[in-house]
Amino acid sequence: xxxIHQWPATLVQPVGSPLSLECTVEGTSNPNxxxxxxxxxxxxxxxxxxxxxxxxxxxVPQNLSASRPQDRQxxxxxxxxxxxxxxxxLCAWSFGLGNQPQHFGDGTRxxxx
Amino acid sequence: xxxxxxxxxxxxAQEGEFITINCSYxxxxxxxxxxxQHPGGGIVSLFMLSSGKKKHGRLIATINIQEKHSSLHxxxxxxxxxxxxxxxxxxxxxxxxxxxxxxxxxTVNP
Numbered sequence: 231x232x233x234i235h236q237w238p239a240t241l242v243q244p245v246g247s248p249l250s251l252e253c254t255v256e257g258t259s260n261p262n263x264x265x266x267x268x269x270x271x272x273x274x275x276x277x278x279x280x281x282x283x284x285x286x287x288x289x290v291p292q293n294l295s296a297s298r299p300q301d302r303q304x305x306x307x308x309x310x311x312x313x314x315x316x317x318x319x320l321c322a323w324s325f326g327l328g329n330q331p332q333h334f335g336d337g338t339r340x341x342x343x
Numbered sequence: 344x345x346x347x348x349x350x351x352x353x354x355x356a357q358e359g360e361f362i363t364i365n366c367s368y369x370x371x372x373x374x375x376x377x378x379x380q381h382p383g384g385g386i387v388s389l390f391m392l393s394s395g396k397k398k399h400g401r402l403i404a405t406i407n408i409q410e411k412h413s414s415l416h417x418x419x420x421x422x423x424x425x426x427x428x429x430x431x432x433x434x435x436x437x438x439x440x441x442x443x444x445x446x447x448x449x450t451v452n453p
Contacts, residue, residue, distance in 0.1 A: 262439055273345075273443040274429070281439070289440070318384055329374035329393070329433050332441065334386035 232257035236321045236335030244343050249294075249308040251338050253321030256302065261323040263304040264332065265296055268318040280304060281326060316342045346370050349430050349444035356451050362417040364447045366430030369411065373433045376441065377404050377415050380427040389415070389428075420451045 236253045243249060255261050265277045276289045278296035286296050293312050297305045304321060319338045324330040350365045366375070377389040390397050390404040392413075397404050401420075406413040417424055430444040 264439075273347075273445040274431075274441075275443075276440055279439050320384075320386060322386075324439075329391065331376065331388040331391045333388060334378075337384040337386075339384065 232261075232323070232333065234321065234323055234333055234335045236338060238338060239336065240339045240341075242341045242343060243311050245313055246310050249306070249311050249315070249340070251306040251319055251321075251340075253304045253306075253335055254302055255304075255323045258323070258325070259301060260326060261302065262326050262330075263298060264322040264324075265294075265304065265306050266320040266322065268320065268337075270317070274320070278306070311342050313342050316340055345444070346434065346442050347430055347432055347444040349428075349447050351447060352445070353448045354450070356420050356449070358421060358451055358453050360420050360451075362420050362424075362449065362451075364415045364428050364430075364449070366413045366415070366444055367411060368413075368430075368432050368434075368442075370432070370434040370442075372411075375406055375413050375433075376431040377413075378429040378431060380429060380446065382426070386429070417449075422451045422453050425449055425451050 233256045263280045266274045268274050280286050280298045294308050321335040322332040324332045346369050348367045374393045376391050378386050379389050380386045392406050401418045403416040427446040427448050429446045431441040
């Protein structure tokens with residue numbers, strides 16, 4: 231069966247510091263991968279998605295970037311965090327063809343001080 | 344106006360009650376998803392549907408494409424059903440991008 235791992239679970243970072251959140255999927259190959267952010271009191275917002283290694287689509291302009299160095303690894307990064315980057319970040323995967331359910335990691339709660 | 348609207352925003356019920364959460368959308372869709380977010384933040388996919396009705400245990404999801412409306416029903420509710428329920432749609436010809444409602448916070452009291 232497929233599993234998705236996301237870490238760390240919580241993170242407290244100062245403004246201006248770098249960020250690296252990692253997500254890995256096991257038990258499948260060539261999944262679609264997604265990064266979402268859930269700001270306080272707001273719905274989930276798609277940040278990035280990837281349909282293959284090195285293929286990243288950005289949904290909203292922002293202070294973040296994503297990379298997919300391996301088939302089942304998806305990384306969310308920032309060079310300098312802003313206060314507005316605080317939120318709950320979720321990684322998800324789905325099979326690639328057609329409409330498919332998305333399967334979510336447990337999320338990372340990021341607080342910027 | 345959000346493309347996906349959920350109601351109610353908050354719902355409190357007594358154990359055993361029948362619960363309905365509604366979702367309306369304003370765009371053409373290829374599929375609609377119901378998700379459950381637990382207090383710790385983890386999200387579980389409950390249903391994906393594009394027509395008709397699906398049932399899993401005490402959960403039932405229906406969709407009316409013509410009316411652009413979906414409902415999630417919980418029969419014989421239990422305190423462990425307490426969670427945020429989120430409606431999301433695949434729209435705009437995209438198989439990947441989901442547009443989410445803001446969620447319905449359900450609290451079931453014993």
